Amino acid sequence: MSVVVKNAKEQIKNIIFKAANNAIADGVLENAELRDFAIEVPKDRANGDYAVNAAMVWSRLFKKAPRQIAEILMTNASLEGTYIEKYEIAGPGFINFYLSQRYYADIVLDVEDKKEVYGRSDFGEGKRVLVEFVSANPTGPMHIGNARGGALGDCLAAVMDAAGYYTEREFYINDAGNQINKFALSLDLRYLQLYKDGIEMPEDSYHGEDIVNHAKAFAEIHGDSFVEKDEAERRSELVKFALPKNIKGLEEDLGKYRIKYDTWFKESTLHQNGETTRIIELLKESGYTYVNEDALWFKATEFGCDKDFVLVRANGVPTYVVPDIAYHYNKLVTRKFDKAIDILGADHHGYVPRLKAALTALGVDADRLDVVLMQMVRLVRDGEVIKASKRSGKAITLVTLLDEVPIDAARFFFNLREPNSHFDFDLDLAVNESNSNPVYYVQYAYARICSIIRNLEGEGIKNNPANFDELMLLNAPEERELILHIAALTDEIVASAKAYDPAKITHYVQELATKFHKFYSACRVKGEDEKLTQARLSLCEATAITIKNVLRLMKIDAPEKM
């Protein structure tokens, strides 16, 4: 049986707005456009369960002192049928609300009722969102930045989904263009090196070990039969041989990282089905292009960019932006996603306005493209920064990282800070599987709860479904704190989705673990009055469900034993 828990914050919002409208109707307050206000859990719990700053926000509006407005509001307010037990007007004009015990009991019932869907909402109204992330070049192994992008994008997609968006995950494969030519060149030279002396790798080729291995594998099958063949044919064969292996490798490696995409989108399909040439035509038709020194330019300055940029080079070859524009056009127009979210490294930030400018020229609302820029990750070992460079082949790859660091830890670490902050990944610390790693703190809380439930079951005390009267006994401060935090999950997920910042739920779950540990040390479950034991058992269960639901979003294990 489902319990209807009307969100306490919603109730408070209604109370205040109704009170204001009543006062306006009575002429006690003058008519005015009512701005939204904040309802928050005060830092100091002596200030109630929820604090409202409406009277302060509206003080200029009504031309009265905040405290006076608060008085007027509350004399016009009705608390009938709400969870509000009492209120106080305090400080500069805060209205502090105190919740009745019924609220706490209902929250626990609600969580136990909803179980694995607790925390989900329909905030996103089913809007279609495509989250594109990692999209590493298939010309070599993934690096540490891809590891951050992977954890971030995957978790963000899960958060969007939980917040009520229809969400798909996508990997864009750059299997065309210059870097593929470079890939071909590098493979070619490595292959020739096996049979000839004096072949040097140019500065701008890929120097990684993986290229050498591809060449050797190719040689094992074909021997030297390609050495004397036409260069273009040889390169084409080498790419045909190595590229699918690389793509498969990306898929497998990301799979190990627990990332599964709905779509692997190949750039080459945009060329094959003519979408790139079509985009060039559309851009020309838009009137925002011109020819200068045989190259086709886009008038980006018309859209607020500081420079125009080249679409098609003088030699007739489009620059990389063209397929990118076509790709995003495909997402938003052809496939009709309401939102395209790209997770990109901060080094791409200069390119975002250009892409948006082109989309605008094509008549697409550029606000439908949101780019989450993540700052660079630096790897630190022995207190020293390791320089990550793909070309040198010495960079630490995603695979190496996952060999060193537990996957749970990596995924948690990369979602510990907001995307837009510089992040030093300390390998020594992450490899160190101790309490210095916050993921263990959270997992421990979960394991501890499971242990309690197991323990009591062993003594014949069953974890029965919650019962309202029993839950009314949960009125210790630590119990209320814990429940209040559990109650905040849905809002927290929505906030995380709005801000495109999964780090919010990482912080949330850490705090949840802390509040549980505090409850645990203050309140015993076992050996209390039978009803209280049942109530606390239910609270444990609700906490476990909440922790597990968050960890599931992050695709991190919730171990029953550690």
Added chain:
RNA sequence: CCGCCUGUGGCGCAGCUGGAUAACGCAGCAGAUUCCGAUUCUGAAGAACGGAGGUUCGAAUCCUCUUAGGCGGGCCA
């Protein structure tokens, strides 16, 4: 030269749709377990939020300038 991002106690960070004594973790000092897992909890110490102005009844949060660091500004991707 221009643009974007960041700068909060020794270190790592939260808070940033402006609001009541700036939260938390680590290092670190003092404590707690005859009892459900000590990878735990309690207490004390430690920062006026890079700097300077400004807006406001009120600013770590908004604006301007400045400074330090990161990243961009190719007919490279």
